[in-house]
Amino acid sequence: MESGENDEPLETRLVRVRGQVQGIGYREACVRRASALGVTGWVRNRMDGSVEAMLQGSPEQLATLCAWLSEGMPAALVDAFEVTEVQPPFARFDTFERLATQ
Structure with missing residues (x-):
C-alpha cells in the first residue's frame, strides 16, 4: 500500500449486480475494465447468481466503472444494480482481483 501521493479523494463502494451475469466472462471483463481505470x-x-464487487478509487473512476457494470458487457443482462457506499475507515486495496464464489 502506498501513501497518498495525490490529494484526490478515495471512495469505496460495494456493488451487487443481478441478472444474467455469471458464466459469460463478466468478472474477467470487470477485472480488465477496473484495472484499465x-x-x-x-x-x-x-x-x-449475482456478482458482487468491492470498488475503490476516485469518485470519477467509480462513476465510470459503475456505469459500465450497470450496463454490463454485451452478453450480460443486468436486471438490478445496487451500490452501497462504504464509510471510512476501510482497507486499502493495491490491485483489482477476481475472488472465488461466495
Missing part, C-alpha cells in the same frame, strides 16, 4: 478491489460470484 485504475480502480482497486475485487469481484466475485455469489451463490444466488
Whole structure:
C-alpha cells in the first residue's frame, strides 16, 4: 500500500449486480475494465447468481466503472444494480482481483 501521493479523494463502494451475469466472462471483463481505470478491489460470484464487487478509487473512476457494470458487457443482462457506499475507515486495496464464489 502506498501513501497518498495525490490529494484526490478515495471512495469505496460495494456493488451487487443481478441478472444474467455469471458464466459469460463478466468478472474477467470487470477485472480488465477496473484495472484499465485504475480502480482497486475485487469481484466475485455469489451463490444466488449475482456478482458482487468491492470498488475503490476516485469518485470519477467509480462513476465510470459503475456505469459500465450497470450496463454490463454485451452478453450480460443486468436486471438490478445496487451500490452501497462504504464509510471510512476501510482497507486499502493495491490491485483489482477476481475472488472465488461466495
